[in-house]
Amino acid sequence: MSLIHRLDARSPEFDAALTRLLAYDASQDEAIETAVRDILHDVRTRGDAAILDYTARFDHVRADRLEALEIPRADWQAALDGLPADQRAALEAAADRVRRYHEHQRAETWTYTEPDGTVLGQQVTPLDRVGLYVPGGKAAYPSSVLMNAIPAKVAGVSELIMVTPTPGGARNPMVLAAAALGGADRVFAIGGAQAVGGLAYGTRTLPAVDKIVGPGNAYVAAAKRRVFGTVGIDMIAGPSEILIVADGSTPAEWLAIDLFSQAEHDELAQAILLCPDGGYLDAVQAAIERLLPAQPRADILRVSLANRGALIRTGSLEQACDIVNRIAPEHLELSVRDPQALLPLVRHAGAIFLGAYSSESLGDYCAGPNHVLPTARTARFSSPLGVYDFQKRSSLIQVSQAGAQTLGRIAATLATGEGLHAHAASASLRLDPQP
Template identity: 90%
Template sequence: MSLINRLDARAADFDAALTQLLAYDASQDESIESTVRDILHDVQSRGDAAVLDYTARFDHVQATQLSALEIPRADWQAALDGLPADQRAALQAAAQRVRSYHERQRADTWTYTEPDGTLLGQKITPLDRVGLYVPGGKAAYPSSVLMNAIPAKVAGVPELIMVTPTPGGTRNPMVLAAAALGGVDRVFAIGGAQAVGALAYGTQTLPAVDKIVGPGNAYVAAAKRRVFGTVGIDMIAGPSEILILADGSTPADWLAIDLFSQAEHDELAQAILLCPDAAYLDAVYAAIERLLPGQPRAHILRTSLAKRGALIHTASLRQACEIVNRIAPEHLELSVQDPQALLPHIRHAGAIFLGAYSSESLGDYCAGPNHVLPTARTARFSSPLGVYDFQKRSSLIQVSKAGAQTLGRIAAVLATGEGLHAHAASATLRLDP
């Protein structure tokens, strides 16, 4: 079996081959759905008691009150202070860069006044309370804390509640340190579908939130999907993706490792390279063959690359751009000498990394833009997580007496045409005799 699929965009069967490569079965496991449904119903019914029962069963953490599972702020600060100097400095630098970037996204209230005195506009307000789910144990991601918490606080969210499981009572110090740096307000040592239910419905101890963000396992994803509507959610993320468009000017080893950087997430992750230079694709294949055995997660890489990875020979860079838009990747690297020349041709991608030195991994941790990105072709219609996900808009309409004379007549005609006569009367009552 080849280490990675080889496709030719000029071949007659390429469309079918690409469709098959991109196919991803997002159907839900019925056993997971059933379990999550029961847990959510139980949490909604019994509140704290249900959360405590599931925490004892799944995380082996015993407590008689949910308040005992709230981690004091002093512990977060102690975790930050206790980090090795290099880790603390890296977290602080990343937090500063993420904050600086997201401060530019903040929207403001605006209004304008028409000649007759009618005022129209938009009022921006932050969400009141947000819940942040953070995986715990070995799968702990302090970078995700920063990427979710900081935009919420920049948006002005007054209360941000973080939940994170602590299997066997083990707390991840970098996650707690990131909570301290990210502006989190409260932290509870709970996880799984029960934590999502607690955030969505509220319990005797944990107040209900307006939106839940953050990654999690299949049970967490299923729970978020089920509570959507009661609360908002960020997105349901699919497997990680990287698509690299190259012109052959970047060292082959660099791009082999860049492909590994996403393929190592799990066996369903997707890593694809597009290039019009066949010899360069051969060089990247050789680099993969040489570098793969030394990778700590080689067993995952082999499965991911063989099943869902590809090196694709294109007729031109322009054809490669068309394929990019069809795939609409989570991460796109334009590893070419003049990436700005290609940028106008790219319509669909979660994050775009321009030039050979812009590796995707920098975006994951510290470049500044958010690493919570649309996957599974949803970049066609959705965007990275940002400040705008924690703000909402209210329309402002202050109609003057003069304005009511014009607008009232227009509204009355349209309302009558729709058969809504009270609507028409409401508008015409304000007309001058």
């Protein structure tokens, strides 16, 4: 098995080869779907008792009351205070940068007044209550706490309820510290589909939320998909992706490691490099072969790169950008001498990293923009998580008496044409008597 695919965009067979490379089976596992359906029904029916039963079964944490699984705020602060100085400083710096970036995204209410005195506009309000799912155990990501919690609080969300499983009762101190820095209001030591159901439907102890955000395993993703409509969700994320456009000016070792940075997530992750210089692609492949054996997650890297990774020679950087738009990657690195020149050619990508020093890993942790990004080509129609995901908009319509004369006649004519006579009458009643 080849360590990584080599493709040539100038070849007549390229389109078919790229289609095969990008193929990802997102079909839902029937056993998972059945289990999640049953868990959600049980939580909706039995509330706290169901969550306690599943927490004991799956996480081996037993409690008589769900209140006993709420982690006190003092424990979050103790976790923050107990961090090594370098970890705390890094977490605080990341939180500050994420907050400052997202403050630029906050939308405000606006109106305008027409000449006849009619006022139109939009009222922007935050969601009342949001649930944040945070993986626990080995897959514990404090950076995800910051990326989800901070934009919610910047938006003005009144109550942020975090749920995180604690297998065997083990709490991750950095996750709790991030909850303190990110602005969480309550934290519960529960997880899985049962936690998603509790947040969506509400129980005696766990209040129902308006939206659920945050990553999780296949059961969590299936549960979020099922409760959508009862609550909002952020997105259903697929495997991680990185796409790099290079012109050969970046050290080959840098880009080999950048490809590793996403391929190491799991065997389904995708890492692709596009470059018009075949010799440079050879150098990157040599760097991959040289550096991979020393990687702690080398076994995962080998599978990911062999199945879904590729080094692709293009006819030009412009052709590389055409391929970028076809793939619509989660993460895009423009590792070229003049990335600003290529930027107008890129229409579809979750996050764009410009220049050799803008490694994707900086965006994962501390650059500032959100690392919750659309995957599996959804960047063609969706955006990174942001403050706007925690705000909603209501249209404002204040029609003046003069405005009603114009709008009433238009509306009555259109309503009559549609056969909706009460609509027409409602508009016509506001018309001034004709002289």
